Amino acid sequence: MxxxxxxxxxxxxxxxxxxxxxxxxxxxxxxxxxxxxxxxxxxxxxxxxxxxxxxxxxxxxxxxxxxxxxxxxxxxxxxxxxxxxxxxxDHAKPIPFSEVMEVIRESCPDCEEFFQEIDETPVASASIGQVHRAVMRDGTVVAFKIQRPGIAELIETDIAILQSLAERIETVFPETRLYNPSGMVEDFAHQIVKELDFTRDARNADRMARNFRDVPGIRFPKIYWQFSSPHLLVMEFVEGVRIDDREAIMAMGFDPHEIGVRGFHAYLKMIFEDGFFHGDPHPGNLLVTKDGDIVFLDFGIVGILRPEKRQNFINLLFALSTDDIELMIRSLEGFGIIIAEQDREPLRDDLYIMMHDFGGGEAEVGQMNFSLVVSELTESMRRYRLKVPMNLMLLLKVFMMVLDIGVRLDPQFNFSKEVTPYLVKLADTNTLSAGYIKRASMSLLEGADALLDMPRNLNLMLRRLS
Structure with a gap:
């Protein structure tokens, strides 16, 4: 130690x-x-x-x-x-197999009775955990995710040191306070402690599986709770190709465009319907199986959005697509961002210039790059020293990563066209006209502005688009 x-x-x-x-x-x-x-x-x-x-x-x-x-x-x-x-x-030297077995025996004393083999060579080795393939006595193939021995103690020590360093940095270099080093460490400590509990990972997977139980083509690994613990996670072993491997997907006989649509719609559902979304959609965490299913992996990072926060995100996307600077500012404030009164007018000017540079609501679909717009928006936030909550930054990051996957699968991916059925499904069809649906979908920013029907701002949206 x-x-x-x-x-x-x-x-x-x-x-x-x-x-x-x-x-x-x-x-x-x-x-x-x-x-x-x-x-x-x-x-x-x-x-x-x-x-x-x-x-x-x-x-x-x-x-x-x-x-x-x-x-x-x-x-x-x-x-x-x-x-x-x-x-x-996030790569790390593999844990020796003898130590892997020690963790398994300590966390699940009866495991060896139920498993006929555990592969000595890890499938993956990262900073917190290591994954091994195993076969149960009935032939079921599973994945063992083992927590790295001593990692909890090391992280506890490092967090204490980081907290001490952050406080010292703020004292010796007062100019760093605008970056809030202590707050950064606090946010990090809150997140990393959650990731150390593998049962939380398992609960998140189960919750998403329940949310998608009636959605074909989207799967989550089955969790074997009888063998799992905070330091050991046993789940279904999933074989597949990375979701961004276009050639491999076509070789299996599937349409990359359709895969992209399905994955995009899955995230729209997570964010806007469930308010509970997978927070780490890098391509290695989304696999396409030989059956064409999209399987999500790794649930250590998830985002949770209350209904009013979902509304605020819709407002932000809507504001970006229609050059509505006032709505953009209100939606940022709705996420808890405090804008000083003296900064409001300069911020308005900066946002107006930003939207003018990117074409704003006048841009044709495909002319605007959502990632670039968000980068410019976050630069404005940094310039005015706005403290942005982690859930908003996670949401923006996830949205950009999912859009990037879609473009990798099909460079001509028309997000607005694909979002229209989603709008129709969710909208109150007695209120939303076909004309609104068409205009809303065509104003999407790189297809990202899914302007869903939410009661509070529906009339405002209709007035602006009519």
Whole structure:
């Protein structure tokens, strides 16, 4: 077990290797000894943001996770740093199989009675857990997700150090307070502690499976609760290809366009109907099986939206597609973002210029890039030091990732055309005219502005679109 003092020393050593020794000396004057970068690590050609990423990678799982979560905070951090944080990879040295079996025996003493084999070679190895394929005595193939031994203690130590460093940074470098380092660490600690409990992962999977029980073509792995615990998750083993592997999908005889439509509609349902969505839709977490089903994996990160927050997101998308600056500001405030009175007029000007640059509501479908618009919006938030809640940033990140998958599957993917049936399904057909449906779908921003019927703002939307 790594003691806090020893871990502090490791952190200081890594920081100094990448040229941050002077900063450490300012934080702890006269109390640290740092060394210049070793000859094995040339940093002369690296930017400060590249060096920051390398520091996180060298410091291991906690810091990699911290960087990955911070990569969603584009409204707080410089774009150059965000780009580097997005490159962080959650890979780790495999756990020795003897240690894997120790975790299994401790977490599930009876497991060996029910399983005839457990593959020694892991299917995947990440910072928190490792996955192994196993076969039950009745021939059922399952996946064992084992929590890395000692990871909880390491994360606890690292969080305490991060909290201490954040407080010290805010004291020594007052200008950093606008980035709220302590708040960043607090948000991270809240998230990472949840990910350490595998039963929460299992509950999330079960809840999504219930939400989609009547939706064909969308599946979630079955959880074997009798064998699972906070440190061990046993679930159905799913074989398939990554959802962005267009060639493999076609080789199996499926239409990539249809797969994209189905996946997109699944997320629309999660966000706008269920208010409970899968929060990590990178292509490795969405598989297409030989039967053509889309299977979701990894439920450690989920988003939860109350009905009023779903309404606010609809308002934001609607505002982006129709150049409604006032509605855009109100929808941001609806997420709890506080805009200082003196910043309102300059912010209005910036948002107006942004929408003019991107074509706004006059743009034809496909001319506007939702990711670029959101990037510009978050840059405005950063410029005016707006504190954006994590659930909104997660929602925007997820929406952009899902749209990106759709475009990879079909560069000509027409999101507005595909969203129209979804609008019809959800809308109050006694209120929404066919003309509204057509105009709303054609105003979609890269197909992302699913203007769903919500009672509170329906009349406003109808008036603006009539």
């Amino acid at each position: 790594v003691t806090r003092i020893r871990r502090y020393a490791q952190i200081v050593d890594v920081l100094s290797q990448y040229g941050f020794g002077i900063g450490i000396e300012r934080l702890f004057p006269g109390k640290t000894k740092f060394r210049l970068p070793s000859t094995g690590k040339s940093i002369d050609t690296l930017t400060v943001y590249e060096r920051m990423r390398l520091v996180l990678e060298d410091l291991g799982p906690t810091f990699v996770k911290f960087g990955q979560i911070m990569s969603t905070r584009a409204e707080l951090l410089p774009p150059e740093l965000i780009e580097q944080l997005k490159k962080l990879q």
